[in-house]
Amino acid sequence: MLKNKMKKFTRRFINSEERKNTRSATFYILLTIAAIAILYFIGIPALGRLASLVSSLRGNNNKISNSDFTPPPPPKFKYFPEFTNQQTLTLTGNTESGASVKLTFNGSPQEVLADNDGQFSFGVTLQDGINTFAATATDQSGNQSQKSDDHQITFDKKTPDLEITSPSDGSSYFGSNQRQITITGKTETDAKVTINDRIISVDDSGIFQYTTTLNEGSNTFNVKSTDQAGNTTEKNISLNFTS
Incomplete structure (x- = not known):
């Protein structure tokens, strides 16, 4: 069952x-x-x-x-003069490749694209005196860099003042006691002075002195003052020596 x-x-x-x-x-x-x-x-x-x-x-x-939220580095400018007598200049620098670089020069903006190596350049026209500029970079994702350092370029076309205070042009010297003389003058502060291509020191007041020994007969001295912008003033003096 x-x-x-x-x-x-x-x-x-x-x-x-x-x-x-x-x-x-x-x-x-x-x-x-x-x-x-x-x-x-x-x-x-x-x-x-x-x-x-x-x-x-x-x-x-x-x-x-995969979006990019990292801003590019601030644009970095290559060498440029702090003082110049040239009214037009080309400013060059580098940043992230392909970034848009915005330059603000004396308050006016202009933009260029950095090349594949991150290089960029701007042509600028200087105004008399101090010119200021800085730049930012914006990458292809829209990220903007911090502003670069503020920079200045001084445009100066005026030649420096130059005065030879002693001796007077055409002065004559006699005998061994007068053979050694000192040329004294005054120029613009921070200017570079040369006498017959010898560099002469200039003090904070623009005063310079140069001591030399005269040769028999006529002695000619070329005094040149060059300011920071490259402007130059020249003067010549002739001194006579008879032993």
């Missing part, structure tokens, strides 16, 4: 599993038919566009995650 009960239970279990498997198979068959219908009515191109949209969204997410 127990064996009969076990046989009945086994048959019920097998029938139940068969029904489950039949339902699963039916579900997957219907799902396959639905997928084929979607492909038929919507079309493969539409699915391609959908895949392209998904890929585009992924690309946009990558762009957002």
